[in-house]
Amino acid sequence: MATDSWAQAVDVQEATTVPVQFDFSRKNDRMEFSRRVRGEINGNIVPNKTENGGRRDEGDRPDLAEQSLLNKMIRHTLVKNRNLVEVLQRDPTSPLYSVKTFEELRLKPQLLQGVYNMGFNRPSRIQENALPMMLAEPPQNLIAQSQSGTGKTAAFSLAMLSHVNPANKWTQCLCISPTYELAMQIGQVIQQMGKFYPEVKLAYAIRGNKMDRGSKLQEQIVIGTPGTVLDWCTKLKLIDPKKITVFVLDEADVMIATQGHQDQSIRIQRLLPKDCQMLLFSATFEDSVWKFAERIVPDPNIIKLKREEETVDTIKQFYASCNDKEDKFTALCNLYGSLTIAQAMIFCHTRKIASWLTAQLTKEGHLVALLSGEMTVEQRAAVIERFRCGKEKVLVTTNVCSRGIDVEQVSIVVNFDLPVDKDGRADCETYLHRIGRTGRFGKKGFAINMVDSPHSMNIIKQIEDHFNRKILKLNTDDLDEVEKLIN
Known part of the structure; x- marks a missing residue:
């Protein structure tokens, strides 16, 4: 044609x-595409339907149409x-x-x-x-x-x-x-x-x-x-x-x-x-x-x-006991200092926690990217592209990035907040999608789960039962143990 x-x-x-x-993969092309499909057609401003006017639940659940478009743009x-x-x-x-x-x-x-x-x-x-x-x-x-x-x-x-x-x-x-x-x-x-x-x-x-x-x-x-x-x-x-x-x-x-x-x-x-x-x-x-x-x-x-068996065989899973979000952040910094990491993805339940964590990691000198639901699809595609190219080593995100993002260099996934459904039970499907961001292409991967309450410990037990796989406890204060178990 x-x-x-x-x-x-x-x-x-x-x-x-x-x-x-x-x-x-080019910023100018993404911006032009955004202008054409979100902008003015025949003088009529076309509202962004897929963003639902910026209204999304606090858990930042991905919109199916947005996720499909994002996958098409980044692949x-x-x-x-x-x-x-x-x-x-x-x-x-x-x-x-x-x-x-x-x-x-x-x-x-x-x-x-x-x-x-x-x-x-x-x-x-x-x-x-x-x-x-x-x-x-x-x-x-x-x-x-x-x-x-x-x-x-x-x-x-x-x-x-x-x-x-x-x-x-x-x-x-x-x-x-x-x-x-x-x-x-x-x-x-x-x-x-x-x-x-x-x-x-x-x-x-x-x-x-x-x-x-x-x-x-x-x-x-x-x-x-x-x-x-x-x-x-x-x-x-x-x-x-x-x-x-x-x-x-x-x-x-x-x-x-x-x-x-x-x-x-x-x-x-x-x-x-x-x-x-x-x-x-x-x-x-x-x-x-x-x-x-x-x-x-x-x-x-x-x-x-044919559906692949739900498998976590190539992913080593651990949990770390913490008291609160500040304690989880300290554990995260200890982990990061002990690991040989190419790139890491960190999942949070809400935008507020994701923004806070990004700011804290940035203060510690880490190259961090933030991905959450208030961004347009084009902005998210640009963030993922930068992460894929290695311009940022850490990607902090909500569930908008739990599916379909394949970055070969990701060696560790951290569940800063464990995934739960609307009833407060373990969301095992989302858990699998999250930790599946590592261990890609036959490589080893690691998943670290932050536990800060009896309820979240119960979530870990539910995940263990679902996958019939033991999640080992990790003492993030003992750096020698961390290196021995993970590296």
Whole structure:
């Protein structure tokens, strides 16, 4: 997709935002992306929906849409996924196809060129099985579990681009995403992949793009949020839903957690022809997601990531008994002075404690970065990038950073506050995600838990019982013992 054709596609929407390629490792590109998706569209200030107006509970729980966007922004390459892929075909007698190269897919030459231009040398594990199904004739429906960073956006983007007939000047492929930021991210992927396929054009169905009722879109691919897409199909009649051949629903788990999106998605699906190809993706497959997927996607093939056993085998776990936060800080300083540490992540329960701890560590001369929920997603991405590059050795954070952040140099995780659920019991899932930030890529890792009350000691016992793993006591005042146990 050449730049001029993209500009023309956006002109049809009367929008001021023209999709360009962004490199999120560069500060200027992150700032420009932020301006485009959070700033002014057609003179209307678009409020930051995903930040909930700055209102968040004191525990700083991560917003699913924010977390997904953050993961997309900070990942420069595909994740190293060790999960096996389980494929359940709607027709068990049909041969199971998988590919090891993109050439095997018999793509249009201009799309193959776009794939290689993006840096994909071979299909990822999820792409090996998903792409043959998505590109099959006759079309096959698909429900796929895939975390951010596994190449699923590139996979369904390639499927949409492959199924488009550029000679037909109407919308043929429809993709809905929970937020306009995530929709813009998908557009970036399609732009890059379609760089050498200028005949295909894209439109964004997002808030602020004002269209005249009754005019018809000529763009073959439309990406947007459920409410705006539904309006474009029904009230404004910009899209004839009966001409849609591919329908993609991305981030299904985030979608159903957003008020109204689930019903809007189902209403869109009911407008589509019965032979329309349905593709649904979700990072998780809880019961609510399954029920939603079954309503949206009839007779699907299913691709699931076989869940890895919850394992802490490569992580040595300890707890340190303390009296209060000042005592915990002293223990932390003793630990840090005794360990050979590349980088450390320290988890706090609240922003207030995280800010206090950051200030104290900075006074002690440590290079410290702070990450918490009042920051914009772009600010968080910048902090993580600095930490990943080693410009700060310590990252103090709340639960907004408990999942999906892979930094190879992290050798120790400290739970300054233990993770608990709303009932005050051990949140073992969050605990696993937290300590899983160390021990990455087969390396040894260490987790230190600060215990400052009988209640927090009880939390340690609950965690031990859940994982059937003993957490050893560490006397942080005895530096010789610390070195012996940990180094």
